[in-house]
Amino acid sequence: MSDTQAPAILLLEDGTVCTGKAFGAIGTTTGEICFNTGMTGYQEVFTDPSYYGQIVIMNAVHVGNYGVIDEDVESDSVKILGVIAKNLNENYSRRRAMGSLDAYLKKNNIVSIHDVDTRALVTHVRTKGAMNCIISSEIFDISALKKRLAEVPSMDGLELASKVSTKTVYEEGDPQAPIRIAVMDYGIKRNILKCMTDRGAFVKVFPAKTPLEEVKAFNPDGYFISNGPGDPAAMDYAVDQMQQILKEEKPLFGICLGHQLLALANGISTFKMHHGHRGLNHPVKNLITGRSEITTQNHGFGVDPDSIKGSELVEITHVNLNDQSIEGIRVKNKPAFSVQYHPESTPGPHDSRYLFDDFINLIKLSKN
Numbered sequence: 001m002s003d004t005q006a007p008a009i010l011l012l013e014d015g016t017v018c019t020g021k022a023f024g025a026i027g028t029t030t031g032e033i034c035f036n037t038g039m040t041g042y043q044e045v046f047t048d049p050s051y052y053g054q055i056v057i058m059n060a061v062h063v064g065n066y067g068v069i070d071e072d073v074e075s076d077s078v079k080i081l082g083v084i085a086k087n088l089n090e091n092y093s094r095r096r097a098m099g100s101l102d103a104y105l106k107k108n109n110i111v112s113i114h115d116v117d118t119r120a121l122v123t124h125v126r127t128k129g130a131m132n133c134i135i136s137s138e139i140f141d142i143s144a145l146k147k148r149l150a151e152v153p154s155m156d157g158l159e160l161a162s163k164v165s166t167k168t169v170y171e172e173g174d175p176q177a178p179i180r181i182a183v184m185d186y187g188i189k190r191n192i193l194k195c196m197t198d199r200g201a202f203v204k205v206f207p208a209k210t211p212l213e214e215v216k217a218f219n220p221d222g223y224f225i226s227n228g229p230g231d232p233a234a235m236d237y238a239v240d241q242m243q244q245i246l247k248e249e250k251p252l253f254g255i256c257l258g259h260q261l262l263a264l265a266n267g268i269s270t271f272k273m274h275h276g277h278r279g280l281n282h283p284v285k286n287l288i289t290g291r292s293e294i295t296t297q298n299h300g301f302g303v304d305p306d307s308i309k310g311s312e313l314v315e316i317t318h319v320n321l322n323d324q325s326i327e328g329i330r331v332k333n334k335p336a337f338s339v340q341y342h343p344e345s346t347p348g349p350h351d352s353r354y355l356f357d358d359f360i361n362l363i364k365l366s367k368n
Contacts, residue, residue, distance in 0.1 A: 006137055008113040010084060011145045013131035016124060020115040022137035023088040024105025030152045031055040031081035033133040034300065035122045037279030041347025042101070043072040046080050046110075049164040049187030050256060050298050052229040053155060055082035055133055056278075057118055057125070064089035067097025068104045074189040074346065078105070079164060079229075082135045083112035084121065111135050129274045130155070130300060155300060156272045160230030161186035161238070161257065165208035172205070173197035179363050182206065182220035186238065186257050187228025191346040195356045196224065201363075209237055212244050222251035222363040225258030227342065232260035232270050232301055239264045246336060251366050253359040254338030256299055262338045263329060266314050269307040273325075276300035277341075280348035283321040284341060286328070292321065295341040296348030302326065302340065335362050 008022040012033065035057035036045055042063050045056065063085045083105065090102045105112055113135050125131075134149045164187045172193045179201040183193065186208050196203050204218050208228075215223075223245050225238075232238075242265035245252060254262045260270045277297040284295045303326040308314060318328025318339055330337035343352035 007140070008135060008137040009140055009145070010113050010116065010133060010135050011142065011149060012133045013149060014128055017142065018113075018116050018121065020113040022112070023085075023102060023114050024083065024112040025109045026137045027109070027111045028134065028136040028139055028148070029055065029082040029111040030132065030134045030149060032130055032155045032300070033057065033084075033125060034130060034276055034278055035059055035118075035125055036298075037281065038347060039280070041280065043068050043104075044074050044347050046078045046083070047073040047075045048189060048298060049075050049079045050227045050229050052079045052164045052187065053158065053160050054080060054229075055084060055135065056080050057084040057122055059118055059122055062087045062089055064101030065092055066094040067092030067099060068101055069094070069096060069098050074191060075164075078108040078110055080110065082110060084116055084118065084135070085112070085114045086116060086118045088112060088114035111137060113137070125275055130272075130276060156231055157234055158230045159234040161228040161235060162208040164229060166205055167207060169207070169210070170205050171203065173202040175202055177202035179222070179360065180204070180218065180220045181222050181224050181363070182215050182218050183224045184208065184210075184215070184226060184238070184241070184258075186226045186235075188226040189342070189344060189346070191344040192224075192226065192255065195344045195353060196360075199356055199360045201360065212241050220250070221367055222253070222359065224359075225252065225254035225261055225338070227256035227258065227298075229257075231272070232257055232264055235261065246331065246334060249334060251359065251362040252336040253355070255342060256340060259329065259338035259340045260301055260303060262331070262336060263303045263308070263314065266311070266331060268311060268314060269304045270301050271304050273300055273302050277320070277325075280345075282341065284318050284327045284352075285321055286318055288317055293351035294349045295327075295343075295352055296345040297341045299340060303329065335366055
């Protein structure tokens, strides 16, 4: 019997049990369950550091059907802790693919389960909210799985950014470029860096807990605050550093976790969402231009709308058209702004890439 036909079990924190078939590595894995509504881009999702600590339900019916290839990765390794799907496919159609998803997940030791009714499971998570779960293709005793699952910490209050951040400083782009951007890496995606270097910037990427004096020694023209996993309210070190950066009056752009940190640095609280936003089709309205854009999203925390009311420091620039949650802010009288979603959009539509143009133009204006 092949691994893809071996039995596997999924247990949720609320006691829900799903049975299916094993895929990828044989073993046991735990994490917070979440779901992604994208129809494509599974390899980019699996390698996105913002998913660290999570087990992802892929809502597309077929996952793995075009194989894997190096150019589709967003970091140096798979960052998810497990996959749940309806159909995980060994066979693939893309001629340029370097191998199957099954082999890729085995290589990265990712335990997964398929042959699960993911539409029913997503509906359950949307109703009950995010919770921890466990997948196993080696343990089938429910009481033993419950005991192990009870030991898994909640994502609420968990600091994970420093675990996925680079351990060493590195650079991207032309060192002779006229624009220099310091990037605080809390879980940066490769295509975010590419969106800046493609626009003529030279970027230097710093580990999460790098002292600000070391970052300032690079003499940057602007600062970028990256996406990443975990609870932003557990990142006092990053909030403190953000407050110091804002005093420099240099252009600053934050994405996802960076957006939440910018809010916290201005006295606005964040909160854990019921089940988060993850997918490639979330509609957002730009309140400045009045235009809407279809966005790529991946976040389980958000900026508290009650906390931002009456703020003299921050104004809302973007809202989610599905639930009116805050999707963008800017600091009044400072060249600092952020969005909750992912304008690099890999995978996803490119409606929001203008934000990188806005950032570069803000730096040029500041330099002049």
